[in-house]
Amino acid sequence: MEKMLAARLHIPSRTLRMTEVDRPEPGPGQVLVKVRAAGVCLSDVHLIDGTLTPLLLEGDTVTLGHEVSGTIAATGPGVTGWPVGRRVVLYAGEVRDGVTYTRGVDYDGGWAEYALSSADALTVLPDAIPFDQGAIIPDAVSTPWGAITMTGAVRPAEAVGVWGAGGLGVHAVQLLRAVGACPIIAVDPSEVARERALAAGADLALDPADPGLRESVEAATAGGRLAAAFDFAGVPAVREQALALLAPKGRLVLVGLTDRPLTVADGTRFSYLQQRILGHYGSDMPVALPELLRLTQQGRLDFAGSISEVLPLSRAAEAVDMLNRKAGDPVRLILRP
Template identity: 75%
Template sequence: MELMRAARLHIPSRTLTIEDVPRPVPGPRQVLVKVGAAGVCLSDVHLIDGTLTPAHLRGEAVTLGHEVAGTIAETGPETTGWSTGQRVVLQAGDIRDGRVLTRGVDYDGGWAEYALASADTLFELPDSIPFEQAAIIPDAVSTPWGAITTTARVRPAQAVGVWGIGGLGVHAVQLLRAVGAYPIIAVDPAPAARQRALDFGADLALDPAGPQLREQILAATGHRALEVAFDFAGVPAVREQALTALAPKGRLVLVGLTDKPLTVTDGTRFSYLQHQILGHYGSAEDAVPQLIALADGGRLDFSRSITDVLPLADAGKAVRRLHTKEGAPIRLILRP
């Protein structure tokens, strides 16, 4: 039995360790991928701190990592269309027995030397896109892309607000710029995050604690207010604040995850202005190949998104850096 290194999270104790585990063997219609790069996401941090708990995990431990890119090392029986040596990106989840499961949450992910994947969850990766940039496309880029294009259905020249300029929010700013939203108003309490938003294409970056926030948004939008607001922070106060900045028939899209209650302070105003609150999670199956094509074609550039690359052995260090925001990271990458 061959072994490999993997970063395993023991769910009952929330303990992350680097272990030697059996190297997976691909079954029917599966492939084994040699991991080239794996992203570290705030969702991984929340799994470790107990904020999130896997809903469908079998057993008490899981290899983390839902953002994965690498090279096919082995194909299983009945696997067609793929061959060893091909560069690939792995979808962040899979559908099994009618349930949507998340890689690195409900089943083993890519914080390891090798990752197992169903053949229909792979996307071919052009040589023009490095593994480090490709790995973040499923989730860090595809989740805001889905929120913008599918859930919110943002159209050109619509005024939008983005609360929370972390690993997903900063890509939302970049993608909103790409689809022609205007103006794009970023809101974050951290000065470094606000500057990052401007660097990625925001027209205005505001501090949520500012006493004139709503007035500044009205001024920037020609008194239209926001047609769409996105919560990438997953903070109840953010949601309440964003609702106050919405235009009539405006939409608030909830992307950031929280287990706290969702409240509407002024129900009469909410109904009178015909506001909507829309939940969002992940992305459709076509999101990742769309983004790969746009990056390969030069329409999108994710090189600025990679703050640092660390060895797999430093997974715990990467988690701490993301949790404490040391160095204001956009995305940290693990390389086995």
């Protein structure tokens, strides 16, 4: 059997190793994809540092990588409509017996030379979109898209705050601009991230430590505060700050992951103002991915600036370290087999 290189995480020891493994063979209803680009996400970092743990993984080792693009290499029995060589983007997960499994978490992902996918868990990548940009759309773009359009239900001209202008938040700014939110206020402690948010379309970018933050938000919203606030940082202090800036009936959407508790400082005020806290995870892939690919193909969205660096697959551990340390303030690092 042919071998391939893969970045495999041993869950009990949280050890990431580059390993030669058997190249998988597609079974019934599956396709084999030659990986051309795979994104490195903060979720991958959290899997390695133990903050996140797979719930549905069979065994104790998994190939990481849930942001994947490539070309069809082979198809299994019963699969039609996917010719060899077709450019594709893989969904970040698959539904099996009514349960959602996350690629690169609950089953082997795309930090490898080849990856398996169910034939109904991928879509065509238009020729106009490079593999690098296509790879990040299933999470770094579709997750904030789902948070904005579905969970947060943002409407045109609504005032919106984005806490955390990193790999998800900076895309949220661009997407909020696309759906007509106004004003868009980004909040991040990093000056580089704030500048990045302004370049992506934010109307205002603030430091969360700024003692005049509340006054700045109220001035930008003509005293109306925020109809919606999005936490992409996963930090309790961020959530408390965002809650304090919500308008009546405003909603706080939690996208960043944390195992820390959330505190509502004034429950009576929260209830009186009929505010809401909404959890969000992932997106509706069959709907979101084609929408985003179409918007990108037509020039409404541009993620070229999100690709901070491309590294060979063999340097996966280095890429994880760079993202963990925020070396160079990356948005997305890409691994290329």
